[in-house]
Amino acid sequence: MEEKTSLGFKWLYGMNAFGNGLLGGFVSSYIMIFFSDVTLVPIAFIGSLFFAVKILNMCVAPVMGVVIDRTNSRWGKIKPWLLVGTLLMPPTAVLMFTNTGFTGTRLLVYVTIMYVMWGLFSTVFGTALGSVFPTLTRNVEERRKLSVIPAIGGVLGDFTTVGAVLPLLAVIAATQAQGYFRLGLLFAALFFVSNLFFINKYKERVTVESTEQLKLRDIIKAVSRNDQLLILLIVNFFLNVGVFITMGTALYFFKYNMGNEGMFATFGITVGLSQVLMMTLFPKLMKKLSKKAAFQVAGATLIVGYVILLAAKGIMGTFFPIVYVGGIMLYLALGITTALMPIFYADIIDYGEWKTGERNNSTIISISSLVGSFSDATKELIVGLTLAFIGFAPNVVQSQHTKDGILFLMTCIPMIVITIAVIVFTLFYKLNDGFYNRILKELENRA
Structure with missing residues (x-):
């Protein structure tokens, strides 16, 4: 396993993440509102569909992880599946953002x-792409530097869509339906090209392994014996649910609570830049804080950000600026957690080997992807059913009761579940820097 990666590969790693962030951000930020407000799919059906699909992805993800681990090809384990996702995801995204004119059933x-x-398709691709990072290096300092590269690229891609989509819709097409379709084509093409370049450059070590079948009970045993993996999965679930609910509700909040849908783009760019700034400073921050302390700081900052957003409702004269302040607090914290999570999982893979x-x-x-899917599914169900429960109706002025419900959904529920994540992490996560360094030394001695 190489301890250093070239500058050229680092740039390509970041550009690949940017292309992935463009398409992923476009789908995650706009597919629900496209279905509800453009194609007029009932909101309760959307929430239930999204929940069911995420549950399905949960079942697929661990199977896909085993398949990748047992793949033996001339191109390696990971690259063939990266290519599969690269070929299948773009056309599917375009078809999702196609207004067919269908109605009813x-x-x-x-x-x-x-x-x-x-x-x-995104589960196949995401599992393969997530498997790349732990293969690059075991060097602690190099991991800290590498973890922020795809994170920054992904965030820049994600918030480019947040900032560009709504202003572009009115420019590139006469209707929103046409605009979403054309932007889908653009982002899908950029995703496809960036991944082809990355797959070509990524040099995976090809090893010949036993073709003996890996039994399910062996996998369950290996995972269940990794106690720190179980703790991190619980923490990641609650953290993701909170963050995903906020992201899934934000556009509804700006469109209906603040009466300014276009402000979502400006807000997205502002908070996105704050997240990028924090990830840029992440390697320096980690020289002063342990990984565990950094996560605790991020969790506390998230909670403060939600309190500020919730308090903004009662300060109508300064409502807009305070929303920005709260949002910046949230995304400064997300800059830390986004960079930390790949490191945590890479550490836990080493811990499991030890x-x-x-x-x-x-x-x-793949198990981490499973938790991500379950978190997303939980978010979709909570958002869809809550919007239906509070009386949301698309493209009309909402009642004050509905507006209050949207604000509660975007702030209070995330604040509660993230608090749970911080408490569980603080009490039960033991893989601190000193312990991990001892593990590395022992693994080196074994080798």
Whole structure:
């Protein structure tokens, strides 16, 4: 395993993440409102569909991790599956953002098929891409530097879509439906090209391994013996649910609570830049803080940001500026957690190897993807059902009760679940820097 990576690969790693962030951000930020406000799919159906698909992805992710770990090809384990996702995700995204004119049952069937396909293909791709980082290096300092590169690229791509989509819709097409379709084509093409370049450059070590079948009970045993993996999965679930609910509700908040849909773009660029700034400073921050302390600081900052957003409602004269302040607090904290999570999972893969004698790289990454899918599914269900419960109706002026419900959904529920994440992490996560360094030395001695 190489301890250093070239500057050229680092740039390509970041550009690849940018392309992925463009398409991923476009889908995650706009697919719900496209379905509800453009194609007029009932909001309760959308929430239920998204929840069901994420549950399906949960089942696919660990299977995909095992498949990758057991793949033996001339191109390696990971690269073939990166290519599969690169080929299948772009056309599926374009079809999702196609307004077919269907109504009734035909519309619901079409939307269901497209979103199920997107979920499956993105799970294959995400599991393979997530497996790349732990293979690059075991050097602690190099991991800190590398972890922020795809994180920054992904955030820049994500918030480019947040900042550009709504202003571009009115420029590139006569209707929103046409605009979403054309932007889908653009982002899908950029995703495809950036991944082809990355796949070509990524040099995975090709090893010949036993073709003996890996049994399910062996996987369960290996994962269950990794106690720190279980703790991190719980923490990651609650953290993701909180953050995903906020992201999934933000556009509704700006459109209906603040009466300024266009402000979502400006807000997205502002908070996105604050997240990028924090990730840029991340290697320096980690020279002063341990990984565990950095996560605790990020968790506390998230909670403060939610308190500020919630308090803004009662200060109408300064409502807009305070929303920006709260948002910046949230995304400064997310800059830290986004950079930390790949390091945590890479550390836990090493911990599992130290404890069990087996290195289940893609299997563990797939389990983390499973938790991500379950978090997203929980978010979709909570957002969809809550919007239906508070009386939300698309493209009309909302009642004060509905507006209050949207604000509560965007702030209070995330604040509660993130507080749980911080408490669990503080009490039960023991893989601190000193312990991890001892593990590395022992693994080196074994080798």
